[in-house]
Amino acid sequence: MSSLWSQLEPLLPQVQKPARYIGCEDGAQTPRHRAGAVAWLLSYPDTYEIGLPNQGLQILYEILNEREDAVAERAYAPWADLEALLRREGLPFFSVDTHRPAAEFDLLAFNLSAELTYTNLLNCIDLAGVAVRAADRTDADPLIVVGGHCTYNPEPIADFVDLVVLGDGEEVVGEITEVVADWKATGKTPGSRTGVLRALAQVVGVYAPGLYEARFDGASLVAIEPRYPDVPQVVEKRTIADLAEWPYPKNQLVPLTEVVHDRLNVEVFRGCTRGCRFCQAGMITRPVRERPADQVRTMIENGLQRTGYDEVALTSLSTADFSGINDVVQGVMDDPINCGQVSVALPSLRVDAFTVGLAGQVQRARRTGLTFAPEAGTWRMRQVINKLIREEDLYSAVDSAYSQGWRRMKLYFLTGLPTETDEDTLGIGELARNCVEIGKRHNKSASVTVSVGGFVPKPFTPFQWFGQNTVAELNRKIGLLRDDVKRSRGVQLKWHDPKATLIEGIVSRGDRRLGPVIEQVWRRGGVFQEWSEYFDLDLWTGAMDDHGLSADWYVHRHREETEVLPWDHLSAGLHKDFLWQDWRDALAEVGLPDCRWTPCYDCGACTGYGIEHIVASATPPAGGSQGTGQDLDRGAEVPVALRAAPVA
Amino acid sequence: MSVVGNPKIRIRHTKQGKVRFTSHRDVARMWERALRRVRLPVAYSEGFSPRPKLSFGLALSTGYESLAEYLDVELSERIDLTDLPPRLTEALPSGLEVAAVADIERSTDSLQQAITSCTWEIEVSDTDLPTVTEAVARALAAEHIVVTRERKGKPVTDDLRPLVRHLDVTGSNESGCRLTAVLGTQPRALRPAELLAALEPPLELRRVLRTHQWIDADTGRREPLAAASGSAAHSEACVP
Secondary structure, eight states: OOOOHHHHTTTGGGSSOGGGGOOOOBTOOOOOOOTTOEEEEEEESSOHHHHTTOHHHHHHHHHHHHSTTEEEEEEEOOOHHHHHHHHHHTOOOBOSSSOOBGGGSSEEEEEOOOGGGHHHHHHHHHHTTOOSSGGGOOTTSOEEEEESGGGGSOGGGTTTOSEEEOBOOTTHHHHHHHHHHHHHHTTOOTTOHHHHHHHHHTSTTEEOGGGEEEEEETTEEEEEEESSTTSOSSEEOBOOSOGGGOOOOSSOOBOSSOOTTOSEEEEOEEOOOSOOTTOHHHHHTOSOEEOOHHHHHHHHHHHHHHHOOSEEEEESSSGGGOTTHHHHHHHHHHOGGGTTOOEEEOOSBOGGGOOHHHHHHHTTTOOOOOEEEEESSSHHHHHHTTOOOOHHHHHHHHHHHHHTTOOEEEEEEEESOTTOOHHHHHHHHHHHHHHHHHHHTTOTTOEEEEEEEEOOOOTTSGGGGSOOOOHHHHHHHHHHHHHHHTTOTTEEEEEOOHHHHHHHHHHHTOOGGGHHHHHHHHHTTOOOTTSTTTOOHHHHHHHHHHTTOOHIIIIISOOOTTOOOTTTTEEOSOOHHHHHHHHHHHHTTOOOOOTTTSOOOOOSTTGGGTOOOBOSOSSOOTTOSSSSOOOTTTTOOOOSSOOOOOOO | OOOTTOOEEEEEEEEOGGGGGSOHHHHHHHHHHHHHHTTOOBOBOOSSSOOBOEEEOSOOOTTOEEEEEEEEEEBSSOOOOTTHHHHHHHHSOTTOOEEEEEEEOTTSOOHHHHOOEEEEEEEESOOOHHHHHHHHHHHHHOSOOEEEEEETTEEEEEEOGGGEEEEEEEEEETTEEEEEEEEEOSSSOOOHHHHHHHSSSOOOEEEEEEEEEEEEETTEEEOSSOOOTTOOOOOOTTOO
16 A cells, blocks of 8 residues: 655655645545455546545545445646655656556546547646556556547547446446456456456447457548447447436545635536527437435535535536426525525526526525626527527526625626627627616626637537637637627627647547647646646647648538448447438528437437436426427517416 | 624634644634534624634644634534533544633633734744754844744834743754744734744744743733643544
8 A cells, every 4th residue: 555645755845735735624435455356546637626525526426436346536736846756756647646657547538528638638638657658558557438428429549448427427447346356356467458348348338449450541531440240339328317327426525725616516416408409418318307306405515514615516517497497596595504605506508598587596694706708799690509598598597696695706608609690699799788778777897707718519419520629710700709899888708729729629529640649738748728728729739730630620520411421330329310411401490309309319428328317306497498389480479487378 | 794692612622633733714714613513502793694703813834833722702602511622622623623612701802812822832844942942042042033024015123032931952863953932923923834934044844832821910820711630631633
């Protein structure tokens, strides 16, 4: 049981934010490494303050440590200052729980939530003392596992990882543990690594890229096929049927130092069927599985008491859609034990479900930040992307918020969307100005922050065939908008660097040929590429050129229906013809209603796995634009309440 | 807004072990959470963003340990303080132990105003005892120890000597030497690292422990709140 603590301790006074490396959080487990227990190191390839709040890792940390046959610790990428000291002292990547060297674990698992962290993944593997290329690893090396939303196209990192896990991790980590336990029991004998990978490939949801071969014909991908007959042709994602069976994390980690989302987080549902066509999360996490409102209440109550937090976030992809939202929020506010000091954050809000009542409840303790995501500036554009909220929905939500005392809110938009015209782009400025005008009725200093991101088409979405806008085009559109709002008082514009958008685009839909590019960027020092001060476009474009690859081909080209996509051998449950039809509908500006409240259109996410939506309410939230029988084509009036037609 | 008549309590605690790598702000947040966990009726400020009314003493640099940290808490009602120290310790991260709690008068000077000096135990990694002893003797013999530091982008010159009340080499071993210092905090607090850097030759800091904070008066010095007898001894915190 080796701890590096005594060697790390003298280094910590020399680095920024040493509390990142000490562990000691409330909720931290006491790992019992023992014979027969498979040791997992659950890692996030970015800093502690970004990685610690990751709920996926926290859930698996508890589930694994509850098992008799497993033990789990956590690790986060050391910042550049500590990394330099570690390399100088010959010390490896380590866990924060007991400060064990990473290479002493059986599995080194990484959550991948952003493509630009891939070079950090390589850096962590290397710092662990493990070969970065899977092919160069020995039987004694840990298995490198990745999960998280990025892994729905793992091909760009196929050279570096042993296993990819698709979908919900709650059940599959146990199944992986059992296979690895058997392997461990046999002493990981020489030559046994391929065998264990083949055994793991039998676990549904597990993809072992090394067991598959990618065939190309010139520039075109022809197929990605198993090298062995027992390895599945198509890897299906995992989906837990009922969130109620998984009330995790039960002991959310309370860090000693400040992190992002430093509050209690309670997941109220998983999955989203609003059907926004740009949204990968909404496509790959279907169907909707709500947590029972009573369980949500218990988790909030216990969580607040245990942690001492004064803020709880109800998390999901669209929290205002939660059937019990009003009751739950009011319950927290009315609970005398919270003394009126606990605030509720609703981090992902659809404007059409945000009402005055909800606004009034949420602001009772402290006004948390309010972000709405209309995503596009015109109704036409929102029909293309299937974000079917009308201007009136936005204005009424904004009015609700300003009337309840908010003075500022954030509006999130995408630019570079399919069929986008300058009129659509400028519509963003128009919406923002109108919101400020509404705000001024309530408060003279009302303002709006408009945040614009360049659109990156993602795998397993209807937009996966779309050619992303170039950096020059995105810059032009942002410039257009900047000029437009320059003299608009109360409107602040922020935007995501289109250069980073380009690289995200390359990696999001790339294939195995990007492996050497990622490796070269990392070898030349390109770590922490998520951080603007470290992001280096030239490293990436140089590496693309050196390997004879064209960004245009990967990013800006529209793909054909017949093209083999690098993720065609993986499945998020969605039928490819459903996605293609939805893409055609998008171009025809035809909306698609939410299947929670309207008949099934057979996307494949439920039927393929024999599961279904779990929602407590059969009616959509008040004011919702979807499933309420409105004429989607025109964006007509929404009946706020459904009642019987008056007798004539 | 301060409500007339709200009771105040003063808390004394330690900060030792791994938790020493957290910052002063981190500790403030740990306290806010701990006070909510034990459901102490803390008074809150008014306004858009109500905050609990806590006031902390002199900031302890990140990485330093302490046997004598203090904070004052304004309550909305008077409470029984019996058993409060162990309850608070239980609600705090390991490495923070509450040594004493007492009611204080509302008119009591704030910790920032009242504290005039601190006693420090300092370990340096310099192993040569004669060199260390000489550096200390030179400093004590000097009339001024002038340093220049940057403040708000402008160089500021300071004389540290008046703030060095006591400095003494108390021992040595193969990993370094041990010093004891009493350093003034008014008009500004002199930190051990600053002092060591100003010595000739400068010494390299290894570990620092604040053992006392003092309120100096003509009648002698006293602590803002004495540690209760029999409080838990130092243990390396958070080591499984």
